[in-house]
Amino acid sequence: MEKDNNHSWTFLTNHGHVLLCISRNGQIRARDIAAQVGITERATQRIIADLVASGYITIVHEGRRNRYILNDMLPLRHPVENTHQVGELLHVLMDPKGGTDADS
16 A cells, blocks of 8 residues: 555644644644644634634733633534534543644
């Protein structure tokens, strides 16, 4: 079997990637999320707005910075997995040292 080095698709959406970045660091800047996910800062801001509108995160303004509070008790959005909470997915993707497997 040939290995796929194309990386034309991933198992998580950009929304999932942004949420994972926020779950790792609630004070992360949008530009840093964008760099980690590989999307523009504007796209990151739209995704954050989607996550806020859906209740997955709350933004607390602290001076010139934002702090994100994650609501990990909400269900995943797709009917195939909506019997699971978003926190379950994030827990699986976090490594025991507090980062993610991608940090290793």
